[in-house]
Amino acid sequence: MSYADTRDSEQLRFLETPITEFIWRYQSKSPNPKRRTLFLFPGGMGCQLFRAKKLYKDSGGPGQKFHYDKVWLTLDTFLGDALKLKMHKDGDGVYRDLNNRIIIANGSVEIFGLTPYDRFTAWCELNNLDWFIFGWDWRRRLDETVSFFLNQFLPKFRSTVQAKTHCDPLADFILMGHSFGGMIVDLILRQNNPLLAQMTRAVTVASPFYGYDGQIHRWFEGESYFNWLGTMNVIKVITSFPGCYTLPYLDMATYLTNQAALANDPEFPLLAYPSQLDPFNLVPNQYPGNTGFMLAELQYALNIYQTIAAPLTQYADRFFNIRGVQIGDTTVGSIDWKLLTGSFDPSSSPISNGPNVPGDGIQPAWSTRLVTLPSSHWVNVRGDIDHMFMMEYDLTQQAIADVL
Numbered sequence: 001m002s003y004a005d006t007r008d009s010e011q012l013r014f015l016e017t018p019i020t021e022f023i024w025r026y027q028s029k030s031p032n033p034k035r036r037t038l039f040l041f042p043g044g045m046g047c048q049l050f051r052a053k054k055l056y057k058d059s060g061g062p063g064q065k066f067h068y069d070k071v072w073l074t075l076d077t078f079l080g081d082a083l084k085l086k087m088h089k090d091g092d093g094v095y096r097d098l099n100n101r102i103i104i105a106n107g108s109v110e111i112f113g114l115t116p117y118d119r120f121t122a123w124c125e126l127n128n129l130d131w132f133i134f135g136w137d138w139r140r141r142l143d144e145t146v147s148f149f150l151n152q153f154l155p156k157f158r159s160t161v162q163a164k165t166h167c168d169p170l171a172d173f174i175l176m177g178h179s180f181g182g183m184i185v186d187l188i189l190r191q192n193n194p195l196l197a198q199m200t201r202a203v204t205v206a207s208p209f210y211g212y213d214g215q216i217h218r219w220f221e222g223e224s225y226f227n228w229l230g231t232m233n234v235i236k237v238i239t240s241f242p243g244c245y246t247l248p249y250l251d252m253a254t255y256l257t258n259q260a261a262l263a264n265d266p267e268f269p270l271l272a273y274p275s276q277l278d279p280f281n282l283v284p285n286q287y288p289g290n291t292g293f294m295l296a297e298l299q300y301a302l303n304i305y306q307t308i309a310a311p312l313t314q315y316a317d318r319f320f321n322i323r324g325v326q327i328g329d330t331t332v333g334s335i336d337w338k339l340l341t342g343s344f345d346p347s348s349s350p351i352s353n354g355p356n357v358p359g360d361g362i363q364p365a366w367s368t369r370l371v372t373l374p375s376s377h378w379v380n381v382r383g384d385i386d387h388m389f390m391m392e393y394d395l396t397q398q399a400i401a402d403v404l
Contacts, residue, residue, distance in 0.1 A: 001062045003102075004094050010066065011104045012152055014050070015135075018107060019157055022132050023164045025125075036200070036404075037169045038129045042108045043179030043206075043388070044247070046116060047135040048072060051084060055100040066102060073109045082226045083233055087139060087240040095140065095242055105135035117178075120391040127401065130169065132157075138180055139241040142304055146187045154195050170195060174404065175202040178391055179363070182207025182321075183246065186308045186370070189315045201404055202315060205322045206360050206390045208247065209309060210254075210262070210270070210367040213332045213353065215247035216279060219293060220349045231346040232291070239292040245301030246308070248279035249335075254309050261371035267380070268325075268358050268365035274334035280305075286337075288344035311372040320403040323368035324360030324390050325382045331359025333366070362387035379403060 001009065029035075052066035071081050086098045097103045108115045117133060124131040134153070136145045154170070161169040177185035182204030189202055221227075222234035238244065255262070255273050262270040277286055280302045287293045312319060334354030358365045369378040379399045381390070390396050 001064070002094070003056055003058070003090065003096055003100070006056060006064050007102045007104065008148055008152060009063075010052075010102055011148065012156060013065070014104055014106050015153060015156070016160075018132065018135075019160050022130065022157075022169075023161055026130055026161070026165055026167075026169070029130075032128055035128050035130055035172075037173040038124060038131045039173065039175055040117065040120075040131060040133050040391075041136060041175075041177040041181030041184045042117065042133065043181050044138045044244070045072075046108055046178065046181070046388075047105045047138060048107050048109050049085065049103050049137060049139075050106050051097070052102045056096075056102055057100075068104070071103065073111070078225060080229060083229060083237055085139060085241075086237045087242070103137065103139075105137045107135045108133050116389050117391050120397065123397045129174070136181070136184065137243075139243050141242045141300070142184060142187055142246060145184055145243075146191065149184075150188065150191060150193045150195060158195075170198050172200050173198060175199060176205070176400075177203075177207055178205045179207055179387065180247070183209075183308055186319075187304070189312060189319060190307055190310075196315065199315070200318060202319045203322065203400060203403060204320075204368075205396060205400075206324050206363050206368055206387055207321065208363050208367045209321075209370050210258075211247060211249035211274075211279075211305075212363050212367055213249070213274075213335045213351075214362065215244055216249070216275075216335060216337070217349070217351055218244075219287070219291070220344075220351050221346060235346060236292045239294065242294070242297050242301070245294070245297050246305045249274050250309060251280035251302060251305070252278040253281075254306060258309070258371050262366060265366060265371070266375070270333075270366040272334075274354070275337050276335075277337040277339075283339070285339040285341070288340060290344055309370070312370075316373060316377075319370070319373060320377045320379065321369035321373065322379045322381060322396065322399050322403075323365050324363070324385045324387060324396070325358050325365050325380050326361055326385060327383065329356040329358055330361050331357055331364045333357030333359070333364045360385060360387040360390060377403075 049072035050068035051071040087095045175185045218238050222231040226234045332353045336352045338350040381395045
Protein backbone atom coordinates (compact mmCIF):
# COMPACT_ATOMS: atom_id res chain seq x y z
CA MET A 1 0.00 0.00 0.00
CA SER A 2 1.17 3.52 -0.79
CA TYR A 3 1.72 6.18 1.85
CA ALA A 4 -1.61 7.83 1.01
CA ASP A 5 -3.49 4.51 1.06
CA THR A 6 -1.92 3.55 4.37
CA ARG A 7 -2.81 6.90 5.89
CA ASP A 8 -6.44 6.52 4.75
CA SER A 9 -6.53 2.95 6.07
CA GLU A 10 -5.25 4.13 9.44
CA GLN A 11 -7.71 7.01 9.48
CA LEU A 12 -10.57 4.61 8.80
CA ARG A 13 -9.31 2.28 11.53
CA PHE A 14 -9.32 5.13 14.05
CA LEU A 15 -12.88 6.03 13.09
CA GLU A 16 -14.08 2.61 14.21
CA THR A 17 -14.14 3.81 17.84
CA PRO A 18 -16.38 6.87 17.29
CA ILE A 19 -18.63 4.74 15.05
CA THR A 20 -18.98 2.24 17.92
CA GLU A 21 -19.76 5.13 20.29
CA PHE A 22 -22.39 6.39 17.86
CA ILE A 23 -24.03 2.97 17.81
CA TRP A 24 -24.05 2.84 21.61
CA ARG A 25 -25.75 6.25 21.80
CA TYR A 26 -28.18 5.23 19.07
CA GLN A 27 -29.21 2.03 20.80
CA SER A 28 -29.51 3.69 24.21
CA LYS A 29 -32.43 5.83 23.01
CA SER A 30 -36.02 4.80 22.48
CA PRO A 31 -37.06 4.30 18.83
CA ASN A 32 -38.30 7.52 17.25
CA PRO A 33 -39.29 7.94 13.57
CA LYS A 34 -38.16 11.58 13.64
CA ARG A 35 -34.53 10.81 14.46
CA ARG A 36 -31.89 12.26 12.16
CA THR A 37 -28.14 11.81 11.87
CA LEU A 38 -25.98 14.93 12.05
CA PHE A 39 -22.34 14.97 10.93
CA LEU A 40 -20.35 17.89 12.31
CA PHE A 41 -17.08 19.03 10.74
CA PRO A 42 -15.18 21.07 13.37
CA GLY A 43 -13.40 24.28 12.46
CA GLY A 44 -9.81 24.65 11.30
CA MET A 45 -7.34 23.62 14.01
CA GLY A 46 -10.40 22.30 15.86
CA CYS A 47 -9.64 18.60 15.33
CA GLN A 48 -7.17 16.51 17.29
CA LEU A 49 -4.22 15.17 15.32
CA PHE A 50 -2.27 12.03 16.25
CA ARG A 51 1.23 11.19 14.99
CA ALA A 52 2.59 7.69 14.47
CA LYS A 53 5.33 6.62 16.86
CA LYS A 54 7.22 4.94 14.01
CA LEU A 55 7.79 5.96 10.41
CA TYR A 56 6.04 4.55 7.40
CA LYS A 57 8.37 2.41 5.29
CA ASP A 58 7.96 2.31 1.53
CA SER A 59 9.49 -1.15 1.68
CA GLY A 60 7.33 -2.21 4.60
CA GLY A 61 4.70 -3.97 2.56
CA PRO A 62 0.89 -3.75 2.83
CA GLY A 63 -1.09 -3.43 6.02
CA GLN A 64 1.30 -1.29 8.06
CA LYS A 65 -0.32 -0.24 11.34
CA PHE A 66 0.96 2.13 13.98
CA HIS A 67 0.57 3.35 17.52
CA TYR A 68 0.11 7.10 17.93
CA ASP A 69 0.80 10.06 20.18
CA LYS A 70 -1.41 13.12 20.26
CA VAL A 71 0.43 15.97 18.58
CA TRP A 72 -2.40 18.54 18.39
CA LEU A 73 -3.53 19.93 20.79
CA THR A 74 -1.57 19.31 24.01
CA LEU A 75 0.80 21.22 26.24
CA ASP A 76 3.64 19.65 24.27
CA THR A 77 2.26 21.27 21.13
CA PHE A 78 3.32 24.63 22.55
CA LEU A 79 6.67 23.23 23.68
CA GLY A 80 7.73 22.09 20.22
CA ASP A 81 5.32 19.47 18.88
CA ALA A 82 3.74 22.11 16.63
CA LEU A 83 6.83 21.91 14.42
CA LYS A 84 6.16 18.18 13.90
CA LEU A 85 3.06 19.03 11.86
CA LYS A 86 5.16 20.03 8.85
CA MET A 87 4.36 18.36 5.52
CA HIS A 88 6.28 17.77 2.29
CA LYS A 89 5.67 16.41 -1.19
CA ASP A 90 7.16 13.14 -2.34
CA GLY A 91 8.33 12.40 -5.88
CA ASP A 92 4.80 11.40 -6.92
CA GLY A 93 3.31 14.70 -5.76
CA VAL A 94 1.71 13.18 -2.65
CA TYR A 95 1.90 15.16 0.58
CA ARG A 96 3.55 13.25 3.41
CA ASP A 97 4.05 14.07 7.07
CA LEU A 98 7.38 15.00 8.61
CA ASN A 99 9.81 12.06 8.64
CA ASN A 100 7.11 9.86 7.07
CA ARG A 101 5.35 9.53 10.42
CA ILE A 102 1.69 9.39 9.49
CA ILE A 103 -0.69 11.91 11.09
CA ILE A 104 -4.41 11.18 11.35
CA ALA A 105 -7.34 13.12 12.83
CA ASN A 106 -9.41 11.92 15.77
CA GLY A 107 -12.38 13.96 16.97
CA SER A 108 -12.34 17.57 18.19
CA VAL A 109 -9.63 19.19 20.28
CA GLU A 110 -9.92 18.98 24.06
CA ILE A 111 -8.86 21.59 26.59
CA PHE A 112 -8.80 20.24 30.15
CA GLY A 113 -11.17 17.50 29.03
CA LEU A 114 -13.62 19.93 27.41
CA THR A 115 -14.28 20.49 23.71
CA PRO A 116 -15.74 23.48 21.82
CA TYR A 117 -18.78 21.30 21.03
CA ASP A 118 -19.87 19.83 24.38
CA ARG A 119 -22.98 21.97 24.80
CA PHE A 120 -23.83 21.52 21.13
CA THR A 121 -23.76 17.72 21.32
CA ALA A 122 -25.86 17.89 24.50
CA TRP A 123 -28.34 20.03 22.57
CA CYS A 124 -28.39 17.41 19.81
CA GLU A 125 -29.24 14.72 22.35
CA LEU A 126 -32.27 16.75 23.46
CA ASN A 127 -33.47 17.26 19.91
CA ASN A 128 -33.45 13.73 18.46
CA LEU A 129 -30.26 14.37 16.51
CA ASP A 130 -27.85 11.44 16.46
CA TRP A 131 -24.57 13.32 16.21
CA PHE A 132 -21.20 12.29 14.88
CA ILE A 133 -18.16 14.58 15.04
CA PHE A 134 -16.04 13.87 11.99
CA GLY A 135 -12.42 14.66 12.76
CA TRP A 136 -10.55 15.80 9.68
CA ASP A 137 -6.98 16.86 9.02
CA TRP A 138 -7.23 20.59 8.34
CA ARG A 139 -3.68 20.64 6.95
CA ARG A 140 -4.51 18.47 3.95
CA ARG A 141 -6.10 19.41 0.65
CA LEU A 142 -9.84 19.82 1.09
CA ASP A 143 -10.76 17.65 -1.88
CA GLU A 144 -8.87 14.73 -0.28
CA THR A 145 -11.00 15.03 2.86
CA VAL A 146 -14.19 15.24 0.80
CA SER A 147 -13.28 12.14 -1.22
CA PHE A 148 -12.39 10.19 1.92
CA PHE A 149 -15.62 11.17 3.67
CA LEU A 150 -17.90 10.26 0.76
CA ASN A 151 -16.14 7.25 -0.70
CA GLN A 152 -14.63 5.53 2.32
CA PHE A 153 -16.12 6.77 5.58
CA LEU A 154 -19.83 7.05 4.76
CA PRO A 155 -20.16 3.54 3.25
CA LYS A 156 -18.32 2.04 6.24
CA PHE A 157 -20.37 4.10 8.69
CA ARG A 158 -23.64 3.10 7.06
CA SER A 159 -22.91 -0.63 6.81
CA THR A 160 -21.52 -0.85 10.36
CA VAL A 161 -24.46 0.99 11.93
CA GLN A 162 -27.02 -0.96 9.89
CA ALA A 163 -25.48 -4.27 10.92
CA LYS A 164 -25.85 -3.39 14.61
CA THR A 165 -29.11 -1.41 14.67
CA HIS A 166 -30.99 -2.67 11.57
CA CYS A 167 -31.67 1.00 10.77
CA ASP A 168 -30.26 3.17 8.01
CA PRO A 169 -28.44 6.13 9.65
CA LEU A 170 -28.40 7.92 6.27
CA ALA A 171 -32.16 7.77 5.74
CA ASP A 172 -32.31 11.43 6.81
CA PHE A 173 -29.02 13.13 7.54
CA ILE A 174 -27.55 16.59 8.04
CA LEU A 175 -24.13 17.97 7.18
CA MET A 176 -22.89 20.76 9.40
CA GLY A 177 -19.60 22.63 9.36
CA HIS A 178 -18.17 25.14 11.80
CA SER A 179 -15.76 27.73 10.39
CA PHE A 180 -13.26 26.00 8.05
CA GLY A 181 -15.36 22.84 8.36
CA GLY A 182 -18.12 24.63 6.49
CA MET A 183 -15.92 24.81 3.40
CA ILE A 184 -15.73 21.01 3.51
CA VAL A 185 -19.54 20.86 3.64
CA ASP A 186 -19.82 23.25 0.71
CA LEU A 187 -17.38 21.18 -1.33
CA ILE A 188 -19.26 17.96 -0.51
CA LEU A 189 -22.41 19.49 -2.03
CA ARG A 190 -20.54 19.90 -5.33
CA GLN A 191 -20.01 16.15 -5.68
CA ASN A 192 -22.16 13.87 -7.79
CA ASN A 193 -22.59 11.19 -5.15
CA PRO A 194 -25.82 9.17 -4.73
CA LEU A 195 -25.43 9.14 -0.93
CA LEU A 196 -26.27 12.85 -0.89
CA ALA A 197 -29.82 12.20 -2.12
CA GLN A 198 -30.94 11.58 1.47
CA MET A 199 -29.12 14.60 2.87
CA THR A 200 -31.95 16.88 3.98
CA ARG A 201 -29.98 19.87 5.28
CA ALA A 202 -26.49 21.30 5.01
CA VAL A 203 -25.60 24.09 7.43
CA THR A 204 -22.48 26.20 7.90
CA VAL A 205 -21.72 28.27 10.98
CA ALA A 206 -19.23 31.15 10.71
CA SER A 207 -17.60 29.74 7.56
CA PRO A 208 -15.36 32.04 5.43
CA PHE A 209 -16.78 31.70 1.93
CA TYR A 210 -14.79 34.77 0.85
CA GLY A 211 -11.75 34.37 3.07
CA TYR A 212 -10.30 36.35 5.94
CA ASP A 213 -7.12 38.11 6.97
CA GLY A 214 -5.79 35.56 9.45
CA GLN A 215 -4.23 33.13 7.00
CA ILE A 216 -2.42 35.90 5.14
CA HIS A 217 -0.92 37.18 8.39
CA ARG A 218 0.29 33.67 9.28
CA TRP A 219 2.26 33.31 6.03
CA PHE A 220 4.26 36.40 6.97
CA GLU A 221 4.15 36.47 10.77
CA GLY A 222 3.72 32.90 11.97
CA GLU A 223 1.42 32.25 14.92
CA SER A 224 1.94 34.15 18.16
CA TYR A 225 1.27 31.12 20.38
CA PHE A 226 4.18 29.24 18.81
CA ASN A 227 6.59 31.90 17.54
CA TRP A 228 8.85 31.47 20.53
CA LEU A 229 9.90 28.24 18.76
CA GLY A 230 11.33 30.50 16.04
CA THR A 231 9.04 32.61 13.88
CA MET A 232 10.65 31.47 10.64
CA ASN A 233 10.37 27.83 11.76
CA VAL A 234 6.66 28.32 12.43
CA ILE A 235 6.08 30.07 9.10
CA LYS A 236 7.76 27.19 7.25
CA VAL A 237 5.44 24.72 8.98
CA ILE A 238 2.35 26.80 8.13
CA THR A 239 3.32 27.23 4.47
CA SER A 240 3.64 23.43 4.21
CA PHE A 241 -0.12 22.95 4.86
CA PRO A 242 -1.81 22.67 1.43
CA GLY A 243 -5.34 22.91 2.82
CA CYS A 244 -4.78 26.38 4.26
CA TYR A 245 -4.08 27.87 0.82
CA THR A 246 -7.87 28.07 0.30
CA LEU A 247 -8.33 30.47 3.25
CA PRO A 248 -7.06 33.95 2.22
CA TYR A 249 -9.34 36.62 0.79
CA LEU A 250 -11.18 35.76 -2.41
CA ASP A 251 -9.43 36.18 -5.75
CA MET A 252 -10.25 39.24 -7.85
CA ALA A 253 -12.13 37.24 -10.49
CA THR A 254 -14.49 35.82 -7.85
CA TYR A 255 -14.89 39.29 -6.35
CA LEU A 256 -15.81 40.86 -9.70
CA THR A 257 -18.30 38.06 -10.40
CA ASN A 258 -20.00 38.63 -7.04
CA GLN A 259 -19.25 42.33 -6.55
CA ALA A 260 -22.83 43.55 -6.81
CA ALA A 261 -24.19 40.85 -4.50
CA LEU A 262 -21.46 41.46 -1.92
CA ALA A 263 -22.09 45.22 -2.02
CA ASN A 264 -25.86 44.80 -1.80
CA ASP A 265 -25.89 42.78 1.40
CA PRO A 266 -28.61 44.71 3.29
CA GLU A 267 -26.71 44.73 6.58
CA PHE A 268 -23.04 43.85 6.03
CA PRO A 269 -21.96 45.00 2.57
CA LEU A 270 -18.47 44.60 1.16
CA LEU A 271 -18.03 47.84 -0.77
CA ALA A 272 -14.47 47.34 -2.04
CA TYR A 273 -11.98 44.57 -2.58
CA PRO A 274 -10.51 43.85 0.89
CA SER A 275 -6.80 43.94 -0.04
CA GLN A 276 -4.37 45.97 -2.15
CA LEU A 277 -3.08 42.69 -3.61
CA ASP A 278 -4.96 39.64 -4.85
CA PRO A 279 -3.66 36.66 -2.82
CA PHE A 280 -4.06 34.33 -5.81
CA ASN A 281 -2.90 36.39 -8.80
CA LEU A 282 0.69 37.25 -8.14
CA VAL A 283 2.97 40.17 -8.81
CA PRO A 284 6.74 40.22 -8.14
CA ASN A 285 7.78 40.46 -4.47
CA GLN A 286 4.31 39.62 -3.19
CA TYR A 287 5.36 36.50 -1.26
CA PRO A 288 8.76 35.71 0.28
CA GLY A 289 10.98 33.20 -1.45
CA ASN A 290 12.65 31.72 1.64
CA THR A 291 9.70 30.44 3.68
CA GLY A 292 8.67 27.40 1.66
CA PHE A 293 5.60 29.20 0.29
CA MET A 294 4.22 27.02 -2.52
CA LEU A 295 3.12 28.98 -5.58
CA ALA A 296 1.94 25.82 -7.34
CA GLU A 297 -0.22 24.91 -4.33
CA LEU A 298 -1.74 28.37 -4.38
CA GLN A 299 -2.89 27.74 -7.96
CA TYR A 300 -4.30 24.33 -6.98
CA ALA A 301 -6.13 25.93 -4.05
CA LEU A 302 -7.55 28.63 -6.31
CA ASN A 303 -9.35 25.98 -8.35
CA ILE A 304 -10.76 24.43 -5.16
CA TYR A 305 -11.73 27.81 -3.75
CA GLN A 306 -13.50 28.93 -6.92
CA THR A 307 -15.51 25.71 -6.82
CA ILE A 308 -16.56 26.49 -3.24
CA ALA A 309 -17.55 30.07 -4.12
CA ALA A 310 -19.49 29.19 -7.29
CA PRO A 311 -23.31 29.03 -7.32
CA LEU A 312 -24.69 25.66 -6.29
CA THR A 313 -26.34 23.72 -9.10
CA GLN A 314 -28.01 21.27 -6.71
CA TYR A 315 -28.92 21.17 -3.01
CA ALA A 316 -29.16 24.98 -2.82
CA ASP A 317 -32.65 24.62 -1.37
CA ARG A 318 -31.16 22.58 1.51
CA PHE A 319 -28.12 24.79 2.21
CA PHE A 320 -28.14 27.42 5.00
CA ASN A 321 -25.44 29.74 6.32
CA ILE A 322 -25.36 31.03 9.91
CA ARG A 323 -23.08 33.96 10.67
CA GLY A 324 -22.08 35.50 13.98
CA VAL A 325 -22.27 39.23 14.66
CA GLN A 326 -20.81 40.61 17.87
CA ILE A 327 -21.90 43.91 19.36
CA GLY A 328 -19.99 46.70 17.60
CA ASP A 329 -17.31 46.52 14.91
CA THR A 330 -14.93 43.90 16.33
CA THR A 331 -13.52 42.04 13.34
CA VAL A 332 -10.80 42.80 10.82
CA GLY A 333 -12.48 43.46 7.49
CA SER A 334 -9.58 44.26 5.16
CA ILE A 335 -5.79 44.50 5.02
CA ASP A 336 -3.07 46.78 3.70
CA TRP A 337 -0.59 44.56 1.82
CA LYS A 338 2.70 46.05 0.73
CA LEU A 339 5.22 44.45 -1.61
CA LEU A 340 8.44 43.12 -0.11
CA THR A 341 11.62 45.12 -0.51
CA GLY A 342 14.89 43.29 -0.01
CA SER A 343 15.13 40.06 2.00
CA PHE A 344 12.12 38.95 3.98
CA ASP A 345 12.13 39.69 7.72
CA PRO A 346 9.23 38.16 9.68
CA SER A 347 9.62 40.82 12.37
CA SER A 348 8.66 43.46 9.80
CA SER A 349 5.41 42.28 8.25
CA PRO A 350 4.11 43.86 5.04
CA ILE A 351 0.55 43.14 6.23
CA SER A 352 -1.42 45.55 8.41
CA ASN A 353 -5.11 45.58 9.28
CA GLY A 354 -7.74 47.88 7.89
CA PRO A 355 -10.77 49.12 9.83
CA ASN A 356 -12.84 46.73 11.88
CA VAL A 357 -16.27 45.67 10.65
CA PRO A 358 -19.15 43.61 12.07
CA GLY A 359 -18.31 39.95 12.59
CA ASP A 360 -17.68 37.24 15.16
CA GLY A 361 -14.21 38.40 16.20
CA ILE A 362 -12.45 36.27 13.58
CA GLN A 363 -14.65 36.11 10.48
CA PRO A 364 -16.21 39.28 9.05
CA ALA A 365 -19.96 39.02 8.53
CA TRP A 366 -19.62 39.90 4.83
CA SER A 367 -17.62 36.68 4.28
CA THR A 368 -19.67 34.10 6.14
CA ARG A 369 -22.53 33.40 3.73
CA LEU A 370 -22.69 32.32 0.11
CA VAL A 371 -24.16 35.33 -1.69
CA THR A 372 -25.67 33.23 -4.47
CA LEU A 373 -28.08 31.62 -2.00
CA PRO A 374 -31.43 33.32 -1.33
CA SER A 375 -31.17 35.81 1.52
CA SER A 376 -33.69 33.69 3.43
CA HIS A 377 -30.90 31.10 3.71
CA TRP A 378 -28.65 33.53 5.66
CA VAL A 379 -29.24 33.62 9.40
CA ASN A 380 -27.57 36.18 11.68
CA VAL A 381 -26.72 35.35 15.28
CA ARG A 382 -26.18 38.59 17.15
CA GLY A 383 -24.89 39.18 20.64
CA ASP A 384 -22.14 38.28 23.07
CA ILE A 385 -20.72 35.42 21.02
CA ASP A 386 -17.25 34.26 20.01
CA HIS A 387 -16.10 32.56 16.81
CA MET A 388 -14.37 29.59 18.44
CA PHE A 389 -17.36 28.68 20.59
CA MET A 390 -20.15 29.63 18.18
CA MET A 391 -21.72 26.19 18.37
CA GLU A 392 -22.08 26.40 22.15
CA TYR A 393 -24.42 29.40 22.34
CA ASP A 394 -28.18 29.11 22.81
CA LEU A 395 -28.66 31.72 20.08
CA THR A 396 -26.71 29.61 17.57
CA GLN A 397 -28.54 26.46 18.54
CA GLN A 398 -31.89 28.19 18.10
CA ALA A 399 -30.80 29.42 14.67
CA ILE A 400 -29.81 25.86 13.76
CA ALA A 401 -33.17 24.54 14.98
CA ASP A 402 -34.97 27.12 12.84
CA VAL A 403 -33.33 25.92 9.60
CA LEU A 404 -33.48 22.19 10.31
